[in-house]
Amino acid sequence: MDYTAILAEIADECRPLARSGRVADYIAPLAAVGLGPFGMALRTVEGEEFSVGDAAVPFSIQSIAKVLGLAHAMELVGDDIWSRVGREPSGTPFNSLVQLETERGIPRNPMINAGALVVVDATLAAAPSNGDHLLAFVRRAADDETLGYDLAVAEAERETAHGNRALAHLLKAYGVLQGDPDAVIDAYCRMCSLSMSCAELCRAFTFLARAGLSPSGARVVSPRHAKRINAVMLTCGVYDEAGDFAYRVGLPAKSGVGGGIVAVLPGVFVATVWSPGLGPKGNSLAGTMALELLTTKTGASIF
Amino acid sequence: MDYTAILAEIADECRPLARSGRVADYIAPLAAVGLGPFGMALRTVEGEEFSVGDAAVPFSIQSIAKVLGLAHAMELVGDDIWSRVGREPSGTPFNSLVQLETERGIPRNPMINAGALVVVDATLAAAPSNGDHLLAFVRRAADDETLGYDLAVAEAERETAHGNRALAHLLKAYGVLQGDPDAVIDAYCRMCSLSMSCAELCRAFTFLARAGLSPSGARVVSPRHAKRINAVMLTCGVYDEAGDFAYRVGLPAKSGVGGGIVAVLPGVFVATVWSPGLGPKGNSLAGTMALELLTTKTGASIF
Amino acid sequence: MDYTAILAEIADECRPLARSGRVADYIAPLAAVGLGPFGMALRTVEGEEFSVGDAAVPFSIQSIAKVLGLAHAMELVGDDIWSRVGREPSGTPFNSLVQLETERGIPRNPMINAGALVVVDATLAAAPSNGDHLLAFVRRAADDETLGYDLAVAEAERETAHGNRALAHLLKAYGVLQGDPDAVIDAYCRMCSLSMSCAELCRAFTFLARAGLSPSGARVVSPRHAKRINAVMLTCGVYDEAGDFAYRVGLPAKSGVGGGIVAVLPGVFVATVWSPGLGPKGNSLAGTMALELLTTKTGASIF
Amino acid sequence: MDYTAILAEIADECRPLARSGRVADYIAPLAAVGLGPFGMALRTVEGEEFSVGDAAVPFSIQSIAKVLGLAHAMELVGDDIWSRVGREPSGTPFNSLVQLETERGIPRNPMINAGALVVVDATLAAAPSNGDHLLAFVRRAADDETLGYDLAVAEAERETAHGNRALAHLLKAYGVLQGDPDAVIDAYCRMCSLSMSCAELCRAFTFLARAGLSPSGARVVSPRHAKRINAVMLTCGVYDEAGDFAYRVGLPAKSGVGGGIVAVLPGVFVATVWSPGLGPKGNSLAGTMALELLTTKTGASIF
Structure with a gap:
């Protein structure tokens, strides 16, 4: 799978939407981010890493x-x-x-x-x-001692x-x-207030795609817990939009009001996306579209 | 995978529970079935069929x-x-x-x-x-012209x-x-009021495990629709127990008040189970346990 | 109390409002009435009757x-x-x-x-x-054998x-x-679909102001029931506006979607008003104002 | 009206019920009161005062x-x-x-x-x-400078x-x-936490029976406000039991979780009762019965 090309295509198609939606503005540091940024990263369980756009910019991961x-x-x-x-x-x-x-x-x-x-x-x-x-x-x-709060x-x-x-x-x-x-x-x-970039988030969530193991292979949670956390994400991870997200994207995922979304294809990859403009249910507009395009273009789905 | 042995084990472990729960009694034909029956069937996308117990007994598939x-x-x-x-x-x-x-x-x-x-x-x-x-x-x-209503x-x-x-x-x-x-x-x-046995249900739902194709290979729905119906089942298929079911069983599924449950592992199999005793949320008690055991024993899960 | 003068004043003050609000239009016969009519009647327990405007026009009393x-x-x-x-x-x-x-x-x-x-x-x-x-x-x-349905x-x-x-x-x-x-x-x-004019409604509800007796003095309900029906009207008679109506008008009352309202001052009078324009909670706008003016001008109130 | 005799009768009839219900026990000082006490007082707008039982014992008036x-x-x-x-x-x-x-x-x-x-x-x-x-x-x-908090x-x-x-x-x-x-x-x-006896409460609420005047005749609120506060009490004063209370008692009233209830017959009297045993909706059981008996025996009602 040529993830580099796919991410580039997705970024091209999503960037216009990154100017839509509403940025969370209930606190000044979130409001200050503004519409516009778009970043995406993907990390396979074998450790290959791909990214596009603002994938190295740290943001508030929130929920x-x-x-x-x-x-x-x-x-x-x-x-x-x-x-x-x-x-x-x-x-x-x-x-x-x-x-x-x-x-x-x-x-x-x-x-x-x-x-x-x-x-x-x-x-x-x-x-x-x-x-x-x-x-x-x-x-x-x-596997990163530099991560911290904002x-x-x-x-x-x-x-x-x-x-x-x-x-x-x-x-x-x-x-x-x-x-x-x-x-x-x-x-x-x-x-x-944990602050991470898309690339960092991919590594932090690798254990959910890799049956509980971190990027370095250290055990983070048991395989049974990894599966079950994925199940909880699928049914409850994107607020009151879980059914629609499962229908359109078909992956366990969790979103945050900062505009980030993490999605997991167990055994295959973690994908993360960040774009601060939110839709009516509080999920990133461009981020949701990017993940839908990812599963459409790759045929990836748990279903 | 030795599905024959696994189904036999599951039936042994679930039969005691098949005497628990409450049979739907709001209409006489359902009430008349009574506690006790337990049947299970599994059909792979390659067409292998396995069954145990009352898998050939027709029941009211209801929801x-x-x-x-x-x-x-x-x-x-x-x-x-x-x-x-x-x-x-x-x-x-x-x-x-x-x-x-x-x-x-x-x-x-x-x-x-x-x-x-x-x-x-x-x-x-x-x-x-x-x-x-x-x-x-x-x-x-x-692929069965004999199916009909009760x-x-x-x-x-x-x-x-x-x-x-x-x-x-x-x-x-x-x-x-x-x-x-x-x-x-x-x-x-x-x-x-559609009436089917576990074995018949496995065939009727094969299209959801086989990207839209029936047992004979005829197109029933598009691959896209097959995926999406599985997504709807996972988030909404077992009433107000969807999250718990996804956590414990990890498969898209749909239950009925007649005591039947169909579960799908896309690309691999359809499994069906029937036992009329229902739990508090309206799903078959022994049926839910049987599917949980199936995924535990086989490691099968979409997560 | 010069009820004739008071009703005349009220009619003058309310007529402009009789052109506001929304006429119930879910059935053609109600929609056909249109905005504009305003009638009011008052009948004392001694049998004196007063009226103004369209008080003799029959309308659908509905609720x-x-x-x-x-x-x-x-x-x-x-x-x-x-x-x-x-x-x-x-x-x-x-x-x-x-x-x-x-x-x-x-x-x-x-x-x-x-x-x-x-x-x-x-x-x-x-x-x-x-x-x-x-x-x-x-x-x-x-005391009226001519009353009937529409x-x-x-x-x-x-x-x-x-x-x-x-x-x-x-x-x-x-x-x-x-x-x-x-x-x-x-x-x-x-x-x-019972159809009555304001004047007829005053007579039909006299028993609630007169401890259970009709205009002719015949017993309709017991004194105890009359009191209790008044209590039910006060707490539940004008939909989800009961508290506000009690606050502003201070009388037990019942409204209908046809634009009528009946109000009772136990031991003293029944007052009825009709004007089809409804407010957001389904009560006649001009009718509510007319009753508020009535209690303001007469000092009448159960409180 | 022989209020002395009526209060004595009511106390006789209600005392058994004063041992029923549940005392509020979410804080120790209320729980410490225990079941058993029963007091009642009535004060006419002319200033006559009547009482029976524990009418001089201060209690927490709460709501x-x-x-x-x-x-x-x-x-x-x-x-x-x-x-x-x-x-x-x-x-x-x-x-x-x-x-x-x-x-x-x-x-x-x-x-x-x-x-x-x-x-x-x-x-x-x-x-x-x-x-x-x-x-x-x-x-x-x-008109009492000694009143204070507990x-x-x-x-x-x-x-x-x-x-x-x-x-x-x-x-x-x-x-x-x-x-x-x-x-x-x-x-x-x-x-x-205001603490008063039934007799004190009668005086503190006199303004609601007396068009806004205190026992000494000083203006507390306007006549218009007195009426309107009575209306609010009638529709909202006894929690989710307002309709039932209006039906059975027929007076504006307010209850507290300490077991007290104040009822007002505008222009005539204030009646107060105290008995800590509460019914399922949080109103004093014996207190509600006492007020129902009061209006039954005296014929008093706003309806």
Whole structure:
């Protein structure tokens, strides 16, 4: 497969769309990015790397980090995590409180904000108190000790996190959140501020295409966990657009409000794309189109 | 892969569970089946067939027929079908009216009752009025002219279809249903009364594992449609248990209240299982366990 | 109190508003009325009658008839009616199905469509099968044997009653409706087609201002029932605008989509108003303003 | 009317029920009260006072204080308060978040927690920063400078206010709450901790029966506001039981989770009752029965 040529074609076809959509503007550091950038990278399980456009520019991965947080929590507490969070598509927007109220405080899945807060809470309780174990996990997954947070983003998130604070207090009211809501919000905002380029993201997610192994071959999660995290991404990874995305793209994927999307073809490759203009459901417009073109042009699909 | 031995093991492990759960009892013909039966069949894309237990006993496929109805409609009206029905997981039970009311009468997906009614309505409008085009389609997909309805089931469904009649009239009130609600209900009840054995179901669904080809190699749907129907099954096929099923089983699948489940591993096999005892979300208990064991024992998974 | 002068003032102030709002147009006979008419009548418990404008023009009383249906049902089956319908404000539009689904098919109150269907069902089951007992009850309440249905309205309602048929079938699915949904819909559409002028409506509702007695002094309902029907009107009578109406007008009242409103000051008067232009919640715009002016100018209020 | 004898009869009939229901136990000071107490007081607009049982024992008035908060806010900011809070019955429990989400953060009415938080927020913004203006207002309404908070209750509320904090942050996320959520929660918890006996409550609410005048004849609110607050109490004062309460009791009323209820017959009397055992909707069981008996025995009703 000539991925170099395919990525070049995709970039040509998607660049006009990279000027459409709405950039997330609820915090200044995201708003400052603006419409326009487009980058894409692909990394095969054999280690070949391809990229096009702004694939080396770091961006705020935002909700994509929820997958890394889940993988970390599953390693720490195993299947116990599922006693406090479900794994069903939500049928409602990512930040909805309605579902929590009708289902006694158990978030539908770990990819919506409420579920990610529970995952963070579980991780805080299970990890030793010294150091930042999530960041260590992410660096290990990516074989890259230079990865880190964008603390200006983390601070801006913290200041405007009224909706997430509402979720955290509601989870606390139901007894589903065990720690202090403020501490959970702090850790959550930090997690979402992880900053990576498309190329770096490909390496950090390689374990999901490679049955749990990092680029260097180190074990990140078990093969069973890798499969299952892919299943959770497919049904819950792109907010309330999971069905449409599976229909059009046909790959497990996770998006972030910063405009990034990671997609996995198990056993074959990880593909990442970044373009900040979002569609009505909060997923990158050009990014979704790029992944649809990728699977159309390569015939890649899990179906 | 020694499927004969694997199916035998699975049957041994699942038979005790075949005595658990609740048999659908809203109509007499389903209630009469009772707990106990267990059958399973598997058919590879190369045409090898394996089975165990009650795999040759015909049963009411019920909602499994919604997949055949959708495939038929996609051939008749193409992508236009998606202007009147979504393809997102619903996050609510299969017969919910709430979602329709909040989303202006557009059913979330064609696997819930409201969506299947719209699919039937579209098919009635598009097909020539002579003959039963759905049944002809199903027979063609299965290469089997003997397949047919269980008219006692169809009649019993029709008499107790108050909930579905409520859906049909609501869809009509929103202008989403175009035909006569009573005619749509009749066709829907007939479709759900299709009667097949596990072995027959494997053949009828072969086109989804074989890029659109029937057992005899005849084209049933396009490769593109085959992929996309699998995507819809994965995100919406087992009611409000799609995420859990994807996590545990990892295959696109569709269940019916008669206790049947069809699962597809694209390019490899179709597996079907039947056991009437249902779990709380309406899926066969022993059937779900059997498919989970199948993917565990064979390592099969789309993830 | 110089009601003649007060009504004249009110009419002057409201006539401009009688050209605003939206006339119900879901059936031709209502759409044909058009914007413009304004009539108002007031009848004291002593029997004095006052009117202004189009107070003698008959109009379709629509949902106002639900109060008469409830009064009739309470006389027939007493407090048993409350085992199948609640008496709480709904917090949702008058034709919502959501509430039924979350509360197991028990309509919130008899003033929303679902509740009125249950009331009609109970009445059909309790009344002898000969003759039209509801119409006899209404004529007795009003001391007027000439009152009757507008059968063109009834027929048009029946043809477009998809939303109400959805409610009836859903109620039937829950076992809350006991009779045949089609028969209940027929009786309901007939009831809503009752045709009266403002002046006639004042007489038909006199029993609610006069502790259960008709204009001629005949007993229509018990004093206890009269009070309680007033309470139901106050909390549930003007759809999802009950709180605002109580705040601004301060009287128990019931509105209809034909543009009529009846208001009761227990022990003092019945006031009725008709103007077809409806506001966003389905209540007559000029009619609501007229009643607000009436209570402002007279100091009348139950509070 | 021999109120002394009537109150004695009511107390006899209600005392057995005072041992039923569930005492609010989410904070220790409320749980410590226990089942058993029953007190009732009645004060006519002429100033006659009657009481029976534990009518002189102070208790935590809790949500009853929301009426005083609303009256205070209406004096401070007038009708502007209604731009940020509705006045419709909610159709949902008092602490629901669902309604906020579907109605863009505007609470349905000032008697549910979300609405009361908005009222407190408006008051904090409008009142001069020196001193406790709400407490001054309450003392003025009651002509009683000794009234005050139970600070142990206020502190316990603050510590367990996760659900209310969720509401406050959600309101902040919608921009409906303007101040700091923590400051609003503090003031809200203090307001709910007001401690009064039945006899004191009768005096503090006299202005609602007396067209806005306190026991001493001082103006507390305008006559127009007094009427309108009574209207809000009738449609929204007893949580999701407003319709049933209006039907059975027929008076504007407000209940609190401490087991108190205040009812008003405009122009005639204020009646208060206290008994901590709550029914399923959060209203005092014996208290509701006592008020129903009061209106049955005296014929008092606004209907």
